[in-house]
Amino acid sequence: MTSETIISIENVFKRYPVGDGEFTALKDINLQFKRSEFAGLVGPSGSGKTTLLNIIGSLDSPTEGRAMVLGKNISELSHRESAWLRNKHIGFIFQVYNLLPVYTVFENVEFALLLQNIPADERKKAVMKALEWVGLADMAGKKPDKLSGGEGQRVAIARAMVKKPEIVIADEPSANLDAANTHAILKTMKKLNEELGTTFLFSTHDEKVMGYLERIVHLRDGYVEQDEIISPKSMTT
Amino acid sequence: MIKFLLKGILRDKTRSLLPIVVVSIGVMLTIALSAYMKGAFGDMIDQNARFDTGHVKVMTRAYLENKNQMPNDLALLGVDSLAQSLRQDFPDYQWVQRIRFGGLIDVPDENGESKGQGPASGMAIDLLNESSGEAKRLNIETSLVSGALPTQSGEAIIGHDFAEKLGLKVGDEITYFGSTMNGSMTFQNFKISGTIRFGAAVMDRGAVVVDITDAQQMLDMQDGAGEILGFSKLNVYDDEQAGRMAEKFNAKYAGDSDEFAPVMLPLKQQNNLGEWLDYADMMSGIFVFIFILAMSIVLWNTGLLGGLRRYQEFGIRLALGEPKGRIYRNLILEAVLIGAIGSVVGTILGMAISYYVQVVGIDISGFLKNSTMLMPSVLRAKVTPELFYIGFIPGVLAMVFGNMLSGIGIYKRETARLFKELEV
Numbered sequence A: 001m002t003s004e005t006i007i008s009i010e011n012v013f014k015r016y017p018v019g020d021g022e023f024t025a026l027k028d029i030n031l032q033f034k035r036s037e038f039a040g041l042v043g044p045s046g047s048g049k050t051t052l053l054n055i056i057g058s059l060d061s062p063t064e065g066r067a068m069v070l071g072k073n074i075s076e077l078s079h080r081e082s083a084w085l086r087n088k089h090i091g092f093i094f095q096v097y098n099l100l101p102v103y104t105v106f107e108n109v110e111f112a113l114l115l116q117n118i119p120a121d122e123r124k125k126a127v128m129k130a131l132e133w134v135g136l137a138d139m140a141g142k143k144p145d146k147l148s149g150g151e152g153q154r155v156a157i158a159r160a161m162v163k164k165p166e167i168v169i170a171d172e173p174s175a176n177l178d179a180a181n182t183h184a185i186l187k188t189m190k191k192l193n194e195e196l197g198t199t200f201l202f203s204t205h206d207e208k209v210m211g212y213l214e215r216i217v218h219l220r221d222g223y224v225e226q227d228e229i230i231s232p233k234s235m236t237t
Numbered sequence B: 001m002i003k004f005l006l007k008g009i010l011r012d013k014t015r016s017l018l019p020i021v022v023v024s025i026g027v028m029l030t031i032a033l034s035a036y037m038k039g040a041f042g043d044m045i046d047q048n049a050r051f052d053t054g055h056v057k058v059m060t061r062a063y064l065e066n067k068n069q070m071p072n073d074l075a076l077l078g079v080d081s082l083a084q085s086l087r088q089d090f091p092d093y094q095w096v097q098r099i100r101f102g103g104l105i106d107v108p109d110e111n112g113e114s115k116g117q118g119p120a121s122g123m124a125i126d127l128l129n130e131s132s133g134e135a136k137r138l139n140i141e142t143s144l145v146s147g148a149l150p151t152q153s154g155e156a157i158i159g160h161d162f163a164e165k166l167g168l169k170v171g172d173e174i175t176y177f178g179s180t181m182n183g184s185m186t187f188q189n190f191k192i193s194g195t196i197r198f199g200a201a202v203m204d205r206g207a208v209v210v211d212i213t214d215a216q217q218m219l220d221m222q223d224g225a226g227e228i229l230g231f232s233k234l235n236v237y238d239d240e241q242a243g244r245m246a247e248k249f250n251a252k253y254a255g256d257s258d259e260f261a262p263v264m265l266p267l268k269q270q271n272n273l274g275e276w277l278d279y280a281d282m283m284s285g286i287f288v289f290i291f292i293l294a295m296s297i298v299l300w301n302t303g304l305l306g307g308l309r310r311y312q313e314f315g316i317r318l319a320l321g322e323p324k325g326r327i328y329r330n331l332i333l334e335a336v337l338i339g340a341i342g343s344v345v346g347t348i349l350g351m352a353i354s355y356y357v358q359v360v361g362i363d364i365s366g367f368l369k370n371s372t373m374l375m376p377s378v379l380r381a382k383v384t385p386e387l388f389y390i391g392f393i394p395g396v397l398a399m400v401f402g403n404m405l406s407g408i409g410i411y412k413r414e415t416a417r418l419f420k421e422l423e424v
Helices: A049-056 A079-089 A105-114 A120-133 A149-161 A179-196 B002-011 B013-053 B061-065 B079-089 B160-166 B212-218 B239-252 B273-309 B311-319 B324-360 B392-406 B415-422
Strands: A005-018 A021-034 A038-042 A064-069 A090-093 A167-171 A199-204 A215-220 A223-229 B056-060 B093-108 B114-125 B144-147 B155-159 B173-179 B185-196 B207-211 B227-232 B262-266
Touching (some): A038 A179, A049 A199, A090 A149, A149 A167, A149 A179, A179 A199, B002 B013, B002 B324, B013 B273, B013 B324, B013 B392, B079 B239, B093 B160, B093 B212, B114 B160, B114 B173, B185 B207, B311 B324, B324 B392
Parallel strands (some): A038 A215
Antiparallel strands (some): A005 A064, A215 A223, B056 B227, B144 B185, B155 B207
């Protein structure tokens, strides 16, 4: 497993206009994440977790400083280039599963590949494999409203993973799950992290999630309060 | 991707049903009204052509100026040679002579005393000569209510309503009172061979149809006729061709200052029919424009509502890396698919209604009781090939315009807010 730096955040500030003044959501953030890390941003609401994930996920850009993701400077990307980066290299898992309700489980997972114009037979193989990873291959034909919360989130994981992205960003993935389902999906994600070498970045304040993380970055009021290494894998250089 | 979008359209009824219904209704109304307008105006024009204007008409300049008074004193003379020259110059047209005359119809009793009278509007046509095609052109045989076509001189057919009003039946005798082309009084007896319903209220109320030779004799118009009508042998009015013919014919007499010199007018320049034709075209255009506009507004709002409902979906798609432009294009593609489905449904319904109205028609005779216009009593739609696209294209365009307007919101979406928005 390689240990190259794939995310590099250097002196990043993010400011938003508020009334006549401005609100600084991120203040001089400096972080690096290596390939296959299983890390989390932890902190109370308003600490800047989601803002930082937005920048890493190329959904937003810094007001100041430099955010490099997979060798791309996020500030310099056009809308189309940042969409392409998300499409090819970044998977997203949301707090609520955000599956498209009119499509089946199979079609929801397939959608990520449709955007890449992958041929139908390759898509089918990849989707079924992704559903096998999350243990839902037998539910491919079901609609999202027939799934339990845990199953829905596992479909969301399959959708994020089907294109084999280098980075998966998970925003409070356990917020709507009970303990058993939280553990189940985290085990799934950990397994994929180990098998595929995908970097997982979480935003969470769920103790159960933190228990699986190898690295925890504590944020408070837009600052990095503490960058805590839990397990030796992320220390690999 | 099209298959994927189509699945969404078919499964998500709220995304597709209302727009399809709106487009279908709009397209159906556009087609039905266009067909009805075309049919009704076409019938009116056709009826005018057959009974009055021909595809072109030749008369004297003086007759033309006083046409409404049926001025037989200003009629064409030497019509046989004139008709012959018309046949030579314009062989694609059939040329027939007609005389219009007004007068009084008197109904004598068994003692010869008058038992009833009524004003008559007479028309003399080449009835006894089958090759003229006049009886067929005026649908006289099929319009007979009782009796038969005149087979010999001295017979007449009479409007059925007129006959009923005067208490006449087939075989009865009537006497025509009027004036000759020279202004002297004339009267002539006719035997009623049949009664007829033309389907034009103005004629059914007082028409008398006799053979032209009888009229020429009765009105002292030997080798004379009020009008010579030309009908395309294809029986289709071609305005350009008729215009060219009239121009050519009139050029021959341009240097002649005689008020009795003949003049040719195409159908469109008679009885304001040109204005009616332009009016029909304009109304069809207005209908189509109104429906596109109305449908676009409704579909724009439907699209806005749909956009709100699909706000989450578009957010997910943006987060998954679908560019805004592609989402917008796919939205337009969906609009094309929905518009096409709605337009097909609307076209089928519109054509079915048009065909029904073409076959059955709408009876407006009740409105024409006092009308002096030559209008058919039953208005029918006309199914034409253009109806297949006249509604289809606007149906698709309206849906596309509606979605283009409502989809602009996609470009205003801030990706930085997606995580927050998708938490809900």
